[in-house]
Amino acid sequence: MPDHRLSDPSLTAQGAPRFRRVLVKLSGEALAAPDGYWLHPPTLAALADDIARAVEKGFEIALVVGGGNVIRGARVSAAGWIDRATGDSLGMMATVMNSLALETALNAAGVTARTMSAVSMPTICETYARQPALHHLDKGQVVVLAGGTGNPYFTTDTAAVLRAAELKCDAVLKATQVDGVYSADPKTNPDAVRYERLSHDEAIARDLKVMDTAAFALARDGGLPLIVGSVHAPSSVTAILTGAAPSTLVAP
Numbered sequence: 001m002p003d004h005r006l007s008d009p010s011l012t013a014q015g016a017p018r019f020r021r022v023l024v025k026l027s028g029e030a031l032a033a034p035d036g037y038w039l040h041p042p043t044l045a046a047l048a049d050d051i052a053r054a055v056e057k058g059f060e061i062a063l064v065v066g067g068g069n070v071i072r073g074a075r076v077s078a079a080g081w082i083d084r085a086t087g088d089s090l091g092m093m094a095t096v097m098n099s100l101a102l103e104t105a106l107n108a109a110g111v112t113a114r115t116m117s118a119v120s121m122p123t124i125c126e127t128y129a130r131q132p133a134l135h136h137l138d139k140g141q142v143v144v145l146a147g148g149t150g151n152p153y154f155t156t157d158t159a160a161v162l163r164a165a166e167l168k169c170d171a172v173l174k175a176t177q178v179d180g181v182y183s184a185d186p187k188t189n190p191d192a193v194r195y196e197r198l199s200h201d202e203a204i205a206r207d208l209k210v211m212d213t214a215a216f217a218l219a220r221d222g223g224l225p226l227i228v229g230s231v232h233a234p235s236s237v238t239a240i241l242t243g244a245a246p247s248t249l250v251a252p
Contacts, residue, residue: 001208002187004028004150004224006237010021015164018057018170018171019059019060019158019170019171019225019227019241020058020059020060020170021060021061021137021168021169021170021172022059022060022061022062022170022171022172022227022241023061023062023063023064023145023164023169023172023173024051024061024062024063024064024162024173024175024237025063025064025065025066025067025111025156025157025160025172025173025175025252026047026063026066026102026175026231027065027066027068027175027176028065028066028067028068028069028070028094028095028098029049029068029069030043030065030068030069030176030231031043031047031069031098031101031102031176032064032069032252037137038069038070038104039069039096039098039101039222040142041105042126044101044102044105044227045105045109045209047102047231047237048102048105048106048108048109049109049162050231050236050238051063051100051106051111051142051237051238052106052109052110052111053111053142053152053236053238054237054238055111055140055142057096057241057242059238059241060068060137060140060165061142061143061237062133062137062142062144062164062167062169063099063102063135063143063144063145063160064095064145064156064160064163065095065098065099065102065144065146065156066095066098066155066156067091067092067093067094067095067097067156068091068094069094069098070091070094070097070098071087071090071091072087072091072095073086073087073088073089073090073091073152073184074088075087075090076090079129080085082224084153084177085098085152085153086151087152088148088153088154089119089152090153091148092118092119092146092147092150093119094149094150095146095147095156096117096121096125096146096147097114098146099115099117099125099144099145099146099162100124100125100199101145101215102144103115103125103144106142106144111141111142112139112140112141112142112192113141113142113144113247114126114141114142114143114144115135115144115146116128116129116133116144116145116146116149117145117239118130118146118147118148118149118150118159119146119147119148125146125245128145128146128147128150130166130167133145133163133166133167134167134168134199139155145159145160145163147159149162154163154214155212155214155215157174157211157212157215158212158214158215158218160172160174160176161215161218161219161222161224162216162218162225163210165218165222165224169180169224170225171224171226171227172208172219172224172225172226172227173226173227173228173229173237173240173241173247174211174226174227174228174229175223175229175230175231175237176228176229176230177230177232178230179194179229179235179245179246180194180195180196180228180229180230180246180247180248181194181195181198181203181210181228181248181250182194182195183195193247194246195208195248196248196249197248197249197251198249198250198251199250199251199252200216200219200220200250200251200252201220203206203250204216208232210226210228211226212248219250223252225249225250225251225252226245226247226249226250226251227240227244227248227250228245228250229245230245
């Protein structure tokens, strides 16, 4: 059985960062205020400062942010008053709002950021296309990818893995509420064990919910590593990528 307690899955044996270009997947709920308001400026500022530190350390960052702090298409369509495709379209527009807010915070933190939307909104932001997005990343700019895949029935998890594959990212970092993948829910099971490293097949065999099924299948088939960690203090994107904070690496 593989050793799941490696000392630092984010580094090579020589101590250098294993991943340089990383797509960071953030939930929309991570941007919400404690009182339930859809955006929390201090949280946005802290995230932007965190990403700025990662860029300063030489990481190339693309971002996908969900829209769950505003609306969830699947949830509203399940209530029966709107069809799923329309609900998902509302969710895609919510991700554009979140992305523009994050772009603004990144620019205020001294990082050049560009929002690119899979849903064309040319008077608001740039329309996503692979070659311009690669050009922005090559110039050291942060690309904030909005609009999901541009299609209903696909989550922003799937959009994150798809864009990571398109943009030649070394890994996807999924920011969650906990600092990795556990054998059980650590909030309810004190005996839950955090894995340092898993293969895609092991995660499937153990029924570990790393990402939704479509996203995980795409990552597995493309051999794309997934890093799962928390951006809640004391963790951060920079700390996870440099190995200073705990996480789980899911890799071939």
